[in-house]
Amino acid sequence: xxxxxxxxxxxxxxxxxxxxxxxxxxxxxxxxxxxxxxxxxxxxxxxxxxxxxxxxxxxxxxxxxxxxxxxxxxxxxxxxxxxxxxxxxxxxxxxxxxxxxxxxxxxxxxxxxxxxxxxxxxxxxxxxxxxxxxxxxxxxxxxxxxxxxxxxxxxxxxxxxxxxxxxxxxxxxxxxxxxxxxxxxxxxxxxxxxxxxxxxxxxxxxxxxxxxxxxxxxxxxxxxxxxxxxxxxxxxxx
Amino acid sequence: xxxxxxxxxxxxxxxxxxxxxxxxxxxxxxxxxxxxxxxxxxxxxxxxxxxxxxxxxxxxxxxxxxxxxxxxxxxxxxxxxxxxxxxxxxxxxxxxxxxxxxxxxxxxxxxxxxxxxxxxxxxxxxxxxxxxxxxxxxxxxxxxxxxxxxxxxxxxxxxxxxxxxx
Numbered sequence: 118x119x120x121x122x123x124x125x126x127x128x129x130x131x132x133x134x135x136x137x138x139x140x141x142x143x144x145x146x147x148x149x150x151x152x153x154x155x156x157x158x159x160x161x162x163x164x165x166x167x168x169x170x171x172x173x174x175x176x177x178x179x180x181x182x183x184x185x186x187x188x189x190x191x192x193x194x195x196x197x198x199x200x201x202x203x204x205x206x207x208x209x210x211x212x213x214x215x216x217x218x219x220x221x222x223x224x225x226x227x228x229x230x231x232x233x234x235x236x237x238x239x240x241x242x243x244x245x246x247x248x249x250x251x252x253x254x255x256x257x258x259x260x261x262x263x264x265x266x267x268x269x270x271x272x273x274x275x276x277x278x279x280x281x282x283x284x285x286x287x288x289x290x291x292x293x294x295x296x297x298x299x300x301x302x303x304x305x306x307x308x309x310x311x312x313x314x315x316x317x318x319x320x321x322x323x324x325x326x327x328x329x330x331x332x333x334x335x336x337x338x339x340x341x342x343x344x345x346x347x348x349x350x351x352x353x354x355x
Numbered sequence: 356x357x358x359x360x361x362x363x364x365x366x367x368x369x370x371x372x373x374x375x376x377x378x379x380x381x382x383x384x385x386x387x388x389x390x391x392x393x394x395x396x397x398x399x400x401x402x403x404x405x406x407x408x409x410x411x412x413x414x415x416x417x418x419x420x421x422x423x424x425x426x427x428x429x430x431x432x433x434x435x436x437x438x439x440x441x442x443x444x445x446x447x448x449x450x451x452x453x454x455x456x457x458x459x460x461x462x463x464x465x466x467x468x469x470x471x472x473x474x475x476x477x478x479x480x481x482x483x484x485x486x487x488x489x490x491x492x493x494x495x496x497x498x499x500x501x502x503x504x505x506x507x508x509x510x511x512x513x514x515x516x517x518x519x520x521x
Contacts, residue, residue: 132368132369132372133368133369136369136372136373137368137369137372140369140372140373140376141376144376144377144379144380147380147384148380148383148384148387148388151384151387151388151389152383152387152388154388155387155388155389155391155392156387156388156391158391158392158394158395159395160395160398160399160402162395162399166392166395169388169392170392170396173389173392173393173396174396194389194393195381195384195385195389195390196381198384198389199377199380199381199384199385199389200377202384203377203380227373230369232369232370233369233373235370236369236370236373236374237373237377239370240374240377
């Protein structure tokens, strides 16, 4: 990929404007969509309300299946719902919308960047610590790392780190690969041998985009499910 | 080389930015979309539960009512039968009463009629006796002249008639 990101240094921190723009766009669109779907909720549901209720039910079920703690369920339902919507739309953004100026790409899937997926995974991780400590207290929570037997401590610690890495990198890898292949088909393959390959690249792009929509949905689902599994593990005594 | 360096730089600003927009999105979605819809879902769930409970109690009430009605019907049937039988027995009683009364009356009338007849016979006999006596007296007067006064003659005829009776 020959596209460069626009990186700005502000207060000693590097801001990747491509990611910031994409994330803002997705957040705004997600909010507008959900607001449009759900702001006039009534007892007798309209079609719009049915739609949003279907997704709320969907994420609520993910939470219910993996978290047994009733108090945590209530708060996590909103988290799971928002997380699912946010990641889903971030995954889809790069598929149909890529905007670049002078070889500087401005808008693409933010989840095709490991930094962003790690941010999401970090959020889940911090949330799981929060729930673990809230449920068992700091001492009880830290003690749970040495269970069921003392020598499990390093394994449990490593597991914590690998959970974080696999959660973030799985999402990143899937979306990044999808984008790379789209670019390869659209740029390299289409321009490789004149008009024949250009025409041939059209159905290929179409197929791969469809598949990427599928992958994006699955990965959003997997991310939310695993987040809930990790959080659920912290609030359940083994 | 510059490009490589840029790619290797940790973009921690993004992390902060994403945490911020996600938190914002969470709050906004929770307040404007997820919250109201979830509330409605809960309300609907409650309403369905209430409706089901109501239906159950209504059904029970209707069943109770139907049972009551059936019992009342049975009761009224029994009552009707009772009334009928009472009426029948009453009628029977009245009938026998009327008949016995009629019998009594008839016998009383008969008795009275017999008495009357007896009286009439006696009266007639007495009258006849008187008339016969008078007649005989007048006959005797005519026959025997005027020797005997009326009283002596009557005594004579009376003893004569008594002799006839014996």
